[in-house]
Amino acid sequence: MSLFNDWNDMLAGKSGRSIEDFWNEYSETETKIYKHILSHKDEHLRGKVSDLVDFFGVDKVIFVGFLDGIQTSLNSGQLDMNKVKMDTEIDLDIDFEKLYFNMHKADADYLWSLEEWDDVLSEERREELYTEYRRSRTVHVEKRPGRNDPCHCGSGKKYKNCCLKKDQEADRAN
Numbered sequence: 001m002s003l004f005n006d007w008n009d010m011l012a013g014k015s016g017r018s019i020e021d022f023w024n025e026y027s028e029t030e031t032k033i034y035k036h037i038l039s040h041k042d043e044h045l046r047g048k049v050s051d052l053v054d055f056f057g058v059d060k061v062i063f064v065g066f067l068d069g070i071q072t073s074l075n076s077g078q079l080d081m082n083k084v085k086m087d088t089e090i091d092l093d094i095d096f097e098k099l100y101f102n103m104h105k106a107d108a109d110y111l112w113s114l115e116e117w118d119d120v121l122s123e124e125r126r127e128e129l130y131t132e133y134r135r136s137r138t139v140h141v142e143k144r145p146g147r148n149d150p151c152h153c154g155s156g157k158k159y160k161n162c163c164l165k166k167d168q169e170a171d172r173a174n
Contacts (some may be wrong), residue, residue: 003049003064004081010061026065027110029058033066037094038116046091049084069106073099095145096120097129104133 013019033056033132037045045052051066053060064084071078076093100121103112117126145152151162 002082003084003086004068004146006061007064007068010065011132021168025059026062028110029056029062030066030069030108031110031114032058032110033063034092034111035114035116037092038096038120044091044093047089048086049090050086052090053086070094070099074130077174097125101129104130105136106171152157 012024033045036056047055049060049063053063056063064081065088067079067084068081070092071081073095074093075095076091079090100112100117112126121129145159147158147160147164149159151157151159151164153163155162
């Protein structure tokens, strides 16, 4: 079984760990790794998965979960997670602006609020990225005509006496 399958089994609760224990371990691992990455922003995180697991002193399956999560923030494209093994060489070329945006998207306040961000992105840029994130979540609903508005079909009648009436009659017929 692959490490990625083990990760998915862990997410599905098949590992025997309680969900609370799992998320505590995962968020602690993520925080540790991201603090290192942000503190060493000019270096790529690279090496064999086994070496990185040892370097950070973390669970190998949790580390694969971290790799799965960071993929959308990479400049170099995504990893084929099903092929990641302990001897797989990785080189993470991280786009820090995407990473900050994606941390908001994941609602990971414990990550986007790390003080290490101060040396990576300016406060102004972080505010801009947060505004972009909020705008990306805004849903624009098309305005629907009111009953007494002119009908959108151009008949000149009120909506209630034209298309609304036709739609209601069609609904009754079905």
